[in-house]
Amino acid sequence: MTEFSAKQNIPFRLLSDLDSEVIRRYGILNDQVGREDAFLEGIPYPGVYVTDEEGVVIAKFFHDSYKERDSPEMLIDAALGRLLLSDDEPSASGGDEEVRISAVVHGGKGTIRQGIRRQLIVRFELGEGVHIYGEPVPEGMIPTSISVSAPPGLVLEDPIYPPTETLRIESMDMELPVWSGTVDIVLPFMAIGELASETRPLDMEHAEIEVGVRYQACDDNSCFPPKTEKLKLHVDLDVIDVPALSTHMGHGQREAEYNGMPHMFRLIRRKARKYPLGMLRLIFKTIRLEWAALRRLR
């Protein structure tokens, strides 16, 4: 772990749950993996807990796929209870005096990689007394909408809108959902294998994301013309190291600089004490699955 920490530049503390005792106590042991799976046995479902000063969980992050993880920035946001945007994140801006619009790729300092979730933040800064509309609004009015065009393999989730305020228009006996002040619309996204497979060299170095924003701003007396803005963002595809094991070599983007095999052998030996046939059974299982995969790929 000391070597791993140093090579990966990990600034936080790594702890070792050798016998998965804490993993079991927390109830997050991956029990689809058994002792017959040799060195794989004992792994948790990967996930993150964020706590307050009292140690009480205020947010947790677990996903359907073990490949899917949240950016560190999202964990910091969860701890702070607000979005903390930084100057080194790619951004583009537009709009006018009444409505300032910016789009930011939050997380990863302008990089993306397979499975790691980032956020596209569309921020409206509205002038004093100005509002824009949420949904639903009557026919003829323009609700705020975001459209994104991105390369294949960049998967966007549904936008997360902040809660709207209610604007009552007495003369028309109407209630409208509106936003005022600073409005952040959050679109989580990530790259999948089609764009940034971690098992082969990258096809491209960058990706362009185009954000389309449509809205109409009004104040208490009148409305400004509806507007459509296009903002362009640029992200780099991050090159990642393959695990430092000969078995992984040739299956990644960049080979790691150190040798993980001695650590692997130690792990295998330790698990073999629990179940001597484990490694043999895992090898047979892997060969059987390989054959099935080769049939599928043919």
Add this chain to the structure above:
Amino acid sequence: MSIERDHHGFDAPVPLGHPARASLPDGQPTGPEVGETLPDFELPDAHGNLVRYHESRGGAKSVVVFYRSAVW
């Protein structure tokens, strides 16, 4: 090893169905819930020093990440 893409669209250097690719099943509990206090534990760090979780926080907020392996 074969490279296969799973139904999420992710690639990994082991075939589908391999235990190394076993993901969280639907409805599987994921430990302490929001609002609960994280159970305390004591584990060794990279230098072999025992770390008691709540004590080590020193009254600060914390992020606890469960990772699968630093080896593979």
